[in-house]
Amino acid sequence: MGLSTxxxxxxxxxxxxxxxxxxxxxxxxxxxxxxxSALAVSVFxxxxxxxxxxxDGWPTLSGRFGDFWSGTLRSRSSDDGLGISQGLKGSVWIxxxxxxxxxxxxxxxxxxxxxxxxxxxxxxxxxxxxxxxAGVPSVVYGLLGLFxxxxxxxxxxxxxxxxxxxxxxxxxxxxxxxxxxxxxxxxSSLKQGAYGVGATQxxxxxxxVLPFAAxxxxxxxxxxxxxxxxxxxxxxxxxxxxxxxxxxxxxxIDQLGERFTAMPIIIVGWxxxxxxxxxxxxxxxxxxVVLLALVxxxxxxxxxxxGYFEKKRG
Amino acid sequence: xxxxxxxxxxEGFVTRVIRRKLQLVASIAIISLAAAACGGSSDTSTDAxxxxxxxxxxxxxxxxxxxxxxxxxxAELFESIEPDVFVDVEGPGTGDGFQKFCAGExxxxxxxxxxxxxxxxxxxxxxxxxxxxKVGIDGIAVLTNANNSAVDCVTFENLFxxxxxxxxxxxxxxxxDSSLPDAPLDIFGPGAExxxxxxxxxIVLEDLAEEAGVDATTRTDYNPSAEDNIIIQGIQSSDTSxxxxxxxxxxxxxxxxxxxxxxxxxxxxxxxxxxxEYPIARxxxxxxxxxxxxxxxxxxxxxxFYVTEGLDTAVAEVGYVPLTDAAKDEVRAGWNG
Numbered sequence: 021m022g023l024s025t026x027x028x029x030x031x032x033x034x035x036x037x038x039x040x041x042x043x044x045x046x047x048x049x050x051x052x053x054x055x056x057s058a059l060a061v062s063v064f065x066x067x068x069x070x071x072x073x074x075x076d077g078w079p080t081l082s083g084r085f086g087d088f089w090s091g092t093l094r095s096r097s098s099d100d101g102l103g104i105s106q107g108l109k110g111s112v113w114i115x116x117x118x119x120x121x122x123x124x125x126x127x128x129x130x131x132x133x134x135x136x137x138x139x140x141x142x143x144x145x146x147x148x149x150x151x152x153x154a155g156v157p158s159v160v161y162g163l164l165g166l167f168x169x170x171x172x173x174x175x176x177x178x179x180x181x182x183x184x185x186x187x188x189x190x191x192x193x194x195x196x197x198x199x200x201x202x203x204x205x206x207x208s209s210l211k212q213g214a215y216g217v218g219a220t221q222x223x224x225x226x227x228x229v230l231p232f233a234a235x236x237x238x239x240x241x242x243x244x245x246x247x248x249x250x251x252x253x254x255x256x257x258x259x260x261x262x263x264x265x266x267x268x269x270x271x272x273i274d275q276l277g278e279r280f281t282a283m284p285i286i287i288v289g290w291x292x293x294x295x296x297x298x299x300x301x302x303x304x305x306x307x308x309v310v311l312l313a314l315v316x317x318x319x320x321x322x323x324x325x326x327g328y329f330e331k332k333r334g
Numbered sequence: 335x336x337x338x339x340x341x342x343x344x345e346g347f348v349t350r351v352i353r354r355k356l357q358l359v360a361s362i363a364i365i366s367l368a369a370a371a372c373g374g375s376s377d378t379s380t381d382a383x384x385x386x387x388x389x390x391x392x393x394x395x396x397x398x399x400x401x402x403x404x405x406x407x408x409a410e411l412f413e414s415i416e417p418d419v420f421v422d423v424e425g426p427g428t429g430d431g432f433q434k435f436c437a438g439e440x441x442x443x444x445x446x447x448x449x450x451x452x453x454x455x456x457x458x459x460x461x462x463x464x465x466x467x468k469v470g471i472d473g474i475a476v477l478t479n480a481n482n483s484a485v486d487c488v489t490f491e492n493l494f495x496x497x498x499x500x501x502x503x504x505x506x507x508x509x510x511d512s513s514l515p516d517a518p519l520d521i522f523g524p525g526a527e528x529x530x531x532x533x534x535x536x537i538v539l540e541d542l543a544e545e546a547g548v549d550a551t552t553r554t555d556y557n558p559s560a561e562d563n564i565i566i567q568g569i570q571s572s573d574t575s576x577x578x579x580x581x582x583x584x585x586x587x588x589x590x591x592x593x594x595x596x597x598x599x600x601x602x603x604x605x606x607x608x609x610x611e612y613p614i615a616r617x618x619x620x621x622x623x624x625x626x627x628x629x630x631x632x633x634x635x636x637x638x639f640y641v642t643e644g645l646d647t648a649v650a651e652v653g654y655v656p657l658t659d660a661a662k663d664e665v666r667a668g669w670n671g
Contacts, residue, residue, distance in 0.1 A: 095406035095652055176439040259424065264406040266420030279422050298563055
């Protein structure tokens with residue numbers, strides 16, 4: 021008995037040794053190393069970028085962060101009033117526009133496409149069109165915003181609402197696609213089970229589809245929010261200000277009709293100025309760190325919400 | 335599993351209803367705002383608490399990114415005496431600025447060159463009359479290493495041979511231009527996105543390129559940088575380097591070459607640039623919309639401040655060459671008259 025147990029162990033060990041013996045699976049090891057180096061390169065580049073930006077921005081971040089937070093656009097980097105308050109305001113407004121316009125419209129469109137719309141050439145065409153729209157360069161949306169909102173709606177004057185709506189439209193296709201994917205991933209057995217016990221289509225969507233798809237929808241929408249907050253090109257076209265924006269003391273509603281700027285625009289402007297005025301370099305670095313922190317915070321909310329809804333889903 | 339499915343959708347449904355209601359409110363707000371914004375931007379309500387003459391209103395400036403820092407600096411100084419005037423400045427470029435200006439969208443257009451005939455025609459067609467005000471001068475310095483004693487003065491022809499497209503591939507000064515010494519050639523300059531790059535081509539290379547029948551551009555094998563301090567560092571890195579930057583950013587570490595634009599060698603300094611003797615310089619302008627200035631006291635006050643305090647302090651503060659006193663007087667007379 022004892023002997024055979026020892027024998028089994030030996031056999032098991034020998035089999036194990038044989039499987040994991042170095043040199044047996046050379047191509048596998050090579051593949052694994054390749055995949056690992058790809059990951060290492062990505063992480064390394066990311067780390068270098070972050071370290072570089074933090075080092076660049078450190079003089080500003082450590083020296084005068086309070087003033088930097090509440091300051092405005094200035095002509096010279098040595099000005100004590102230099103800061104990002106106007107850019108932060110603009111970026112928060114843009115995020116609000118995306119949340120209020122793109123989220124409801126995008127998710128609703130996805131629900132209709134996936135749950136109600138018949139599968140025919142028309143919906144297929146729409147599906148393909150939305151996918152292509154998601155890949156359209158952001159500058160093109162800037163042109164759209166320029167003509168639709170700035171020229172047509174606002175008589176040629178750039179305004180915060182034009183920037184907000186332009187970015188809301190920019191991320192709309194992304195929200196529709198990610199939400200549709202999440203809804204499509206709901207197991208059909210779940211829906212059929214609900215129909216089986218007499219649920220209507222409305223009941224099924226409300227009690228089965230949406231709760232199951234919620235984590236995926238949320239992740240997609242919040243990632244698109246980060247995308248909108250980081251975009252510069254379309255905002256430049258709709259006339260976001262890089263030079264000087266007067267520090268008006270206007271109400272929230274009035275701000276919508278006024279000229280605006282946003283974090284990425286401030287960064288572009290300061291990097292440009294850093295050639296003539298070196299002090300803008302650290303300021304731009306600090307602004308990038310703030311924007312990065314903002315985006316990472318929003319992505320973390322996405323991760324947390326996803327975890328929360330996945331737990332609820334059980 | 336089943337229980338959570340019953341609870342969750344209720345929350346989701348309620349939030350969705352709230353969101354839709356908010357969305358409705360927001361869209362109504364935006365549409366009414368858009369309508370209000372179309373009415374125009376000049377706000378003429380007066381505020382007695384202002385410390386200056388008490389004017390209030392909005393001024394919007396677009397145009398050259400080179401002139402932008404001057405207009406911004408003037409606005410900052412102006413703000414401290416007229417807190418109720420709000421000045422916004424953007425810098426998409428001189429051409430884009432005139433497009434907006436001649437469409438009546440801006441009060442002032444910054445320009446790093448004079449208005450072109452085609453642009454002036456656009457303005458005339460739109461019934462826009464303007465006043466041209468010269469505010470300062472931007473010189474372009476040609477630099478080499480302080481240790482380079484072989485070259486003191488370069489002609490436009492030298493610069494065209496060294497930096498123009500025909501210099502492509504040459505690695506010594508002599509190979510590019512036989513009249514120059516046989517020493518390694520390392521060129522540093524601003525990239526194509528820069529206004530200084532454009533001006534250099536326009537002033538130095540364009541005519542010679544046309545004569546030679548080549549494109550008015552630089553050679554592609556030089557070291558471009560958007561940052562002036564990187565260009566300066568490059569100049570320091572080689573004993574026989576060559577480069578060009580805005581005069582305000584030339585610094586003292588490098589040797590500024592004299593330039594011969596056809597009338598003999600001229601050293602680059604604030605005096606020769608202000609007097610137009612130094613050949614690689616361009617005038618900086620602002621163009622003011624006359625009708626808007628008539629209507630908008632804030633715009634008038636801003637330009638009044640620009641031609642006095644602005645010309646005296648702001649131009650030099652942001653690094654450009656101020657006008658001579660005589661030229662300032664002429665500008666002031668032109669604006670006030």
